[in-house]
Amino acid sequence: MKKLLYIIFVSASIIASTSAISLAQTKPLVVISNAKGAPSELKRTELVAVLRGEKQRWDDGTRISIALMKASTPTGEATFKKVYGMSGDEVNKYWLALVFQGKAKAPVFFNTATELETYISQTPGSIGIIEESNDVKTKPVMIDGKKSL
Amino acid sequence: MNKQIRNPNAPVLWLMVLLFNFSVCKAQETQIRGFAEVLTGYTSETERTSFALGEQDLFITSELTDRFSFLGESVFKFSPSSPTFFDISIERIVVKYNVKGNHNILVGKHHTPINYWNDTYHHGRVFFPTIFRPDMFADHFIPLHTTGISVQGHDLGKLKFGYDLMVGNGIGSGEVSDNDESKSITAAVHFKPAENLRIGASIYSDHISQGAKDAHASDTVVTDVDQLLYSGSIAYFGKRFELLTEATLAMDNTDSTGTKQSISSYAYFGVRLKQFIPYIRFDYSDVPEGELFFHHDTKTSFTGGIRYEINYLTVIKLEYGHTETNTKEIDMVTAQLAIGF
Numbered sequence: 001m002k003k004l005l006y007i008i009f010v011s012a013s014i015i016a017s018t019s020a021i022s023l024a025q026t027k028p029l030v031v032i033s034n035a036k037g038a039p040s041e042l043k044r045t046e047l048v049a050v051l052r053g054e055k056q057r058w059d060d061g062t063r064i065s066i067a068l069m070k071a072s073t074p075t076g077e078a079t080f081k082k083v084y085g086m087s088g089d090e091v092n093k094y095w096l097a098l099v100f101q102g103k104a105k106a107p108v109f110f111n112t113a114t115e116l117e118t119y120i121s122q123t124p125g126s127i128g129i130i131e132e133s134n135d136v137k138t139k140p141v142m143i144d145g146k147k148s149l
Numbered sequence: 150m151n152k153q154i155r156n157p158n159a160p161v162l163w164l165m166v167l168l169f170n171f172s173v174c175k176a177q178e179t180q181i182r183g184f185a186e187v188l189t190g191y192t193s194e195t196e197r198t199s200f201a202l203g204e205q206d207l208f209i210t211s212e213l214t215d216r217f218s219f220l221g222e223s224v225f226k227f228s229p230s231s232p233t234f235f236d237i238s239i240e241r242i243v244v245k246y247n248v249k250g251n252h253n254i255l256v257g258k259h260h261t262p263i264n265y266w267n268d269t270y271h272h273g274r275v276f277f278p279t280i281f282r283p284d285m286f287a288d289h290f291i292p293l294h295t296t297g298i299s300v301q302g303h304d305l306g307k308l309k310f311g312y313d314l315m316v317g318n319g320i321g322s323g324e325v326s327d328n329d330e331s332k333s334i335t336a337a338v339h340f341k342p343a344e345n346l347r348i349g350a351s352i353y354s355d356h357i358s359q360g361a362k363d364a365h366a367s368d369t370v371v372t373d374v375d376q377l378l379y380s381g382s383i384a385y386f387g388k389r390f391e392l393l394t395e396a397t398l399a400m401d402n403t404d405s406t407g408t409k410q411s412i413s414s415y416a417y418f419g420v421r422l423k424q425f426i427p428y429i430r431f432d433y434s435d436v437p438e439g440e441l442f443f444h445h446d447t448k449t450s451f452t453g454g455i456r457y458e459i460n461y462l463t464v465i466k467l468e469y470g471h472t473e474t475n476t477k478e479i480d481m482v483t484a485q486l487a488i489g490f
Contacts, residue, residue: 049304054251054303054304054309055250055251055304056247056250056251057247057249057250057251061249063215063216063247089460089461090461092461092462093276093461096182096461096462096489097269097273097276099180099182099210100182100208100273100276101268101269102210102218102220102241102243102245102255103303105212105218106180106210
């Protein structure tokens with residue numbers, strides 16, 4: 001009986017901690033860009049079109065470069081779900097197909113927000129998504145008039 | 150040459166050249182990806198079960214400048230006629246120049262943008278919804294490649310309109326020269342009126358000269374043929390259902406036979422149950438008697454199978470196929486492991 005209670009307790013703890021991680025994953029996302037290229041505000045439909053590789057250049061002519069967190073990171077997972085409406089695997093397949101067709105330049109994927117921000121700050125025309133934080137130093141892009149997704 | 154080697158500055162110069170090349174390569178953002186497959190299956194034609202090594206496809210993409218990019222694709226596959234039993238073929242060499250926005254000029258050897266399958270999957274077998282290509286590809290009903298120049302646009306406006314206009318060496322030509330004065334012309338349009346839905350149509354026009362290999366590359370064309378191909382396609386790959394149907398009407402005109410109309414089509418349907426996708430496909434083609442470029446035949450095929458997508462780079466398919474022509478019937482059971490790397 002004690003053993004059974006112990007198993008139930010351990011299982012409940014695991015479920016509770018998993019839920020906590022899931023809640024942590026739903027932290028708001030912010031869109032950031034290099035100073036050159038992206039406008040300071042986009043409609044959500046425009047953002048989705050850009051991140052799906054349907055637009056090659058910004059209105060000022062700067063080439064678009066997409067920076068995303070890897071599917072294995074909570075931010076990447078949240079980005080794929082919220083923006084693409086796909087799983088990480090589906091997004092990877094989508095991009096592999098698009099690159100194979102020669103239709104678009106593949107996004108650059110990162111492990112950490114710091115790496116992604118550094119890339120954005122150094123690459124004209126780049127746009128990316130990270131978790132909302134007070135440490136964000138790059139240009140924010142408002143989506144439908146809101147600071148976060 | 151010897152003088153250069155003896156030059157004491159030579160190693161330093163070589164080092165500088167290497168360093169310069171390294172930095173150029175880094176700036177180019179070159180990526181190499183690929184696809185491969187292994188198969189096993191039984192066919193009633195040979196009454197044997199075999200293991201088979203499929204083709205290995207390598208594709209390279211490289212960003213050359215802000216506006217120029219490169220895509221190369223090479224295929225390595227078994228060939229009994231080769232001294233090494235393997236052939237290497239250059240499937241695509243495309244240099245793209247981005248003119249403005251989503252409008253591009255492309256030069257090189259392309260997948261002829263005639264329909265969805267040819268433009269989207271081609272050698273990317275991990276993407277194929279079925280193990281084998283539809284009959285219209287396997288039987289070379291449509292020209293798979295064209296070497297030439299094209300203008301291309303995509304995702305324009307609210308309907309995400311796209312276009313391709315290509316001029317190239319026609320059927321019977323090689324990669325380095327045309328076999329006649331006339332050029333093939335491909336004009337294609339498509340649009341995406343809803344998420345995951347793509348509707349397209351194209352016209353292909355060519356003058357095939359006497360002496361060119363026919364569609365099956367087994368005979369030569371005995372007289373000049375003026376060919377017009379009208380193609381249409383509907384592709385929908387949603388979260389739950391998958392539908393892909395394409396048809397091509399060929400109108401081949403010769404002085405002796407007049408115009409002969411042939412048709413080739415297929416319809417694919419799949420249902421996504423998480424990672425498992427049961428599917429069916431029907432193929433139908435009909436080539437009338439007296440046709441000089443395609444072989445006269447009526448061919449129907451049924452394909453039924455299941456696809457298991459382990460992840461986006463690893464897919465297993467198990468498939469049954471039944472094909473009937475005017476002269477034979479073939480049953481096949483095939484299993485495939487297709488990978489991307």
